[in-house]
Amino acid sequence: MMGGKDMAPIREWYxxxxxxxxxxxxxxxxxxxxxxxxxxxxxxxxxxGEKFKEGGLLYIRDYFRDxxxxxxxxxxxxxxxxxxxxxxxxxxxxxxxxxxxxxxxIGRENYYRSYEVIYSETAKKAGFEFKVLRYDPTGKLKxxxxx
Amino acid sequence: MTIRDYIPxxxxxxxxxDTKFGAEALKDLFATISREYCTHLDxxxxxxxxxxxxxxxxGSDGTLSREKIDFNxxxxxxxxxxxxxxxxxxxxxxxxxQEPYVGSLTYCDHCDALYSPVCAKYGIELHFKPEYNDDxxxxxxxxxxxxxxxxx
Numbered sequence: 001m002m003g004g005k006d007m008a009p010i011r012e013w014y015x016x017x018x019x020x021x022x023x024x025x026x027x028x029x030x031x032x033x034x035x036x037x038x039x040x041x042x043x044x045x046x047x048x049g050e051k052f053k054e055g056g057l058l059y060i061r062d063y064f065r066d067x068x069x070x071x072x073x074x075x076x077x078x079x080x081x082x083x084x085x086x087x088x089x090x091x092x093x094x095x096x097x098x099x100x101x102x103x104x105x106i107g108r109e110n111y112y113r114s115y116e117v118i119y120s121e122t123a124k125k126a127g128f129e130f131k132v133l134r135y136d137p138t139g140k141l142k143x144x145x146x147x
Numbered sequence: 148m149t150i151r152d153y154i155p156x157x158x159x160x161x162x163x164x165d166t167k168f169g170a171e172a173l174k175d176l177f178a179t180i181s182r183e184y185c186t187h188l189d190x191x192x193x194x195x196x197x198x199x200x201x202x203x204x205x206g207s208d209g210t211l212s213r214e215k216i217d218f219n220x221x222x223x224x225x226x227x228x229x230x231x232x233x234x235x236x237x238x239x240x241x242x243x244x245q246e247p248y249v250g251s252l253t254y255c256d257h258c259d260a261l262y263s264p265v266c267a268k269y270g271i272e273l274h275f276k277p278e279y280n281d282d283x284x285x286x287x288x289x290x291x292x293x294x295x296x297x298x299x
Contacts, residue, residue, distance in 0.1 A: 008215035009150040017148060019183050020160060023176055028168070036163065043159045044152055067149040104183035114148060
């Protein structure tokens with residue numbers, strides 16, 4: 001069963017995340033949405049946390065460069081011996097949610113809190129501290145991983 | 148979250164909702180996704196009837212080609228038929244060390260739950276028939292059809 005061909009992700013799925021997040025918040029409230037993000041961090045990002053730990057700040061920089069640039073977003077970095085600042089200039093989530101919007105896609109004000117919860121948990125698994133330096137509801141986030 | 152994590156996250160979301168909030172909640176989530184996300188299928192079926200299914204799933208610009216899924220889709224008379232071989236969505240889940248969720252509903256149930264209500268709005272019966280192994284795990288193959296409901 002393992003080793004089959006991978007599915008090609010399609011960019012409409014950024015809007016799919018919006019539907020999931022809104023559903024949790026509308027039915028069960030924002031606290032439950034945060035619990036859901038934490039669950040996703042545990043279930044989906046434990047392996048990534050191990051890679052962050054193994055590869056350190058350089059690996060984390062490359063990871064964010066990959067996931068943002070492969071969907072035509074834009075990001076800048078400031079790397080020092082004990083800290084990495086990730087400065088998202090254009091977030092692919094926002095870009096493709098707007099592109100494919102059919103009335104449901106655009107994330108709410110707190111959509112990007114998903115980054116805060118999920119990467120904060122992932123950083124914790126890797127032994128890093130995580131801090132949001134700038135929150136922006138269109139995804140122009142700035143955050144820092146530090147030792 | 149990157150869309151490279153969407154399918155494994157989808158699978159885990161279904162597990163989370165079913166386990167924590169129950170089957171009715173998961174059905175409600177499926178219904179919400181169907182209503183909000185499946186607008187492209189809705190457009191195709193509204194415009195083309197049963198043949199709209201072929202436009203949506205089939206062809207080089209259809210959803211399944213863009214997702215790089217191994218499939219056949221065709222019209223047989225007035226009926227739309229399709230088959231997925233070695234489902235890449237299921238592979239995506241398994242390649243991340245997960246198993247497609249099986250609970251009161253299964254991961255595979257989401258296709259029928261998402262797409263059938265869209266077609267039903269236009270008097271079209273659409274159903275997915277995923278294949279399961281003897282132990283209840285997904286076999287990775289699936290067929291589905293769409294046809295106009297006979298008016299009595």
